[in-house]
Amino acid sequence: MNENTKNAGQAPRPTARSLPIALLRTREHVMEPIRPLLAKIGVTEQKWRILRTVAESGPMEQTAIAREACLLLPSLTRILQAMENDGLVTRREDDKDRRRSIVEITAAGRKLIDLHQPASIAVYDTLEQKFGRQKLDMLLDLLEEVQEIEL
Amino acid sequence: MNENTKNAGQAPRPTARSLPIALLRTREHVMEPIRPLLAKIGVTEQKWRILRTVAESGPMEQTAIAREACLLLPSLTRILQAMENDGLVTRREDDKDRRRSIVEITAAGRKLIDLHQPASIAVYDTLEQKFGRQKLDMLLDLLEEVQEIEL
DNA sequence: TATTGTTATACTCTATAACTATA
DNA sequence: TATAGTTATAGAGTATAACAATA
Numbered sequence: 001m002n003e004n005t006k007n008a009g010q011a012p013r014p015t016a017r018s019l020p021i022a023l024l025r026t027r028e029h030v031m032e033p034i035r036p037l038l039a040k041i042g043v044t045e046q047k048w049r050i051l052r053t054v055a056e057s058g059p060m061e062q063t064a065i066a067r068e069a070c071l072l073l074p075s076l077t078r079i080l081q082a083m084e085n086d087g088l089v090t091r092r093e094d095d096k097d098r099r100r101s102i103v104e105i106t107a108a109g110r111k112l113i114d115l116h117q118p119a120s121i122a123v124y125d126t127l128e129q130k131f132g133r134q135k136l137d138m139l140l141d142l143l144e145e146v147q148e149i150e151l
Numbered sequence: 152m153n154e155n156t157k158n159a160g161q162a163p164r165p166t167a168r169s170l171p172i173a174l175l176r177t178r179e180h181v182m183e184p185i186r187p188l189l190a191k192i193g194v195t196e197q198k199w200r201i202l203r204t205v206a207e208s209g210p211m212e213q214t215a216i217a218r219e220a221c222l223l224l225p226s227l228t229r230i231l232q233a234m235e236n237d238g239l240v241t242r243r244e245d246d247k248d249r250r251r252s253i254v255e256i257t258a259a260g261r262k263l264i265d266l267h268q269p270a271s272i273a274v275y276d277t278l279e280q281k282f283g284r285q286k287l288d289m290l291l292d293l294l295e296e297v298q299e300i301e302l
Numbered sequence: 303t304a305t306t307g308t309t310a311t312a313c314t315c316t317a318t319a320a321c322t323a324t325a
Numbered sequence: 326t327a328t329a330g331t332t333a334t335a336g337a338g339t340a341t342a343a344c345a346a347t348a
Contacts, residue, residue: 022294027174028221029298070179099306099347130300142290143173147180149281250324250329
């Protein structure tokens with residue numbers, strides 16, 4: 001029995017056991033209470049990820065932001081232009097390699113993160129309380145580990 | 152020390168430990184090898200989730216599909232119209248409640264799922280091999296459990 | 303020649319509201 | 326009155342290719 005015959009006509013996994021679908025459903029579930037709060041401070045999910053990424057890593061180039069924030073470069077270009085207009089980030093040419101542009105968060109950008117912190121913490125606290133800190137840590141560990149696997 | 156002062160100025164979690172971001176990054180990582188294969192058989196991710204959902208549950212109404220496939224009803228309406236045109240699903244009025252429309256997968260729709268099965272199984276096998284079946288099951292268990300938590 | 307980022311384009315999805323039909 | 330689904334519309338993101346500037 002070779003690899004092909006082994007799997008021939010095999011039924012698909014239940015959607016709850018499909019990793020991509022399970023990841024999406026879980027994400028939607030967690031985002032549900034967060035989304036209206038992001039809307040209230042006037043940032044999209046994409047902008048939020050960019051803010052968090054740049055706040056965490058300090059000045060960084062766009063290719064790196066795109067990777068960390070899960071965005072394509074053309075999308076990022078447009079979004080960063082808007083964020084620069086709104087004064088949330090700055091962009092400057094890299095001195096050593098002038099193809100690169102270095103993006104940095106501004107004080108206003110950091111303030112936006114601070115503004116959203118209580119809401120973010122509230123959801124996290126509820127999760128710790130109802131799910132357990134240990135299981136939450138384990139889940140985050142497993143997620144990080146999957147990201148390291150070459151598929 | 153009240154709730155506000157307790158969390159005031161607290162630093163955000165690292166993005167790798169932010170559950171929404173971790174879920175998205177992991178999903179993107181897993182989808183990377185799958186996406187071109189879906190493109191090859193001509194379905195978007197959304198159409199794919201609809202197909203899987205309807206194949207799994209049998210004839211079902213759109214509100215239920217929207218919930219399971221993580222789509223808004225207006226998006227679903229449009230996508231289902233296209234899928235009906237392509238002969239992947241059928242829609243009919245519910246006899247008992249004529250507001251409802253019942254969606255069912257067609258033979259062509261099932262064929263599309265079969266067509267993609269080997270690719271899907273390949274990714275899953277790699278995951279089992281490099282990550283471990285036990286950990287994969289644990290991850291899926293944890294994901295399901297988080298979806299049950301009221302946030 | 304390869305890489306970084308931008309622009310252009312067509313398509314798709316999101317989000318909200320207003321609407322129709324039915325219950 | 327409430328619910329299921331549709332339509333309309335504006336905004337945003339996706340995906341690909343073509344392009345400019347720099348390495």
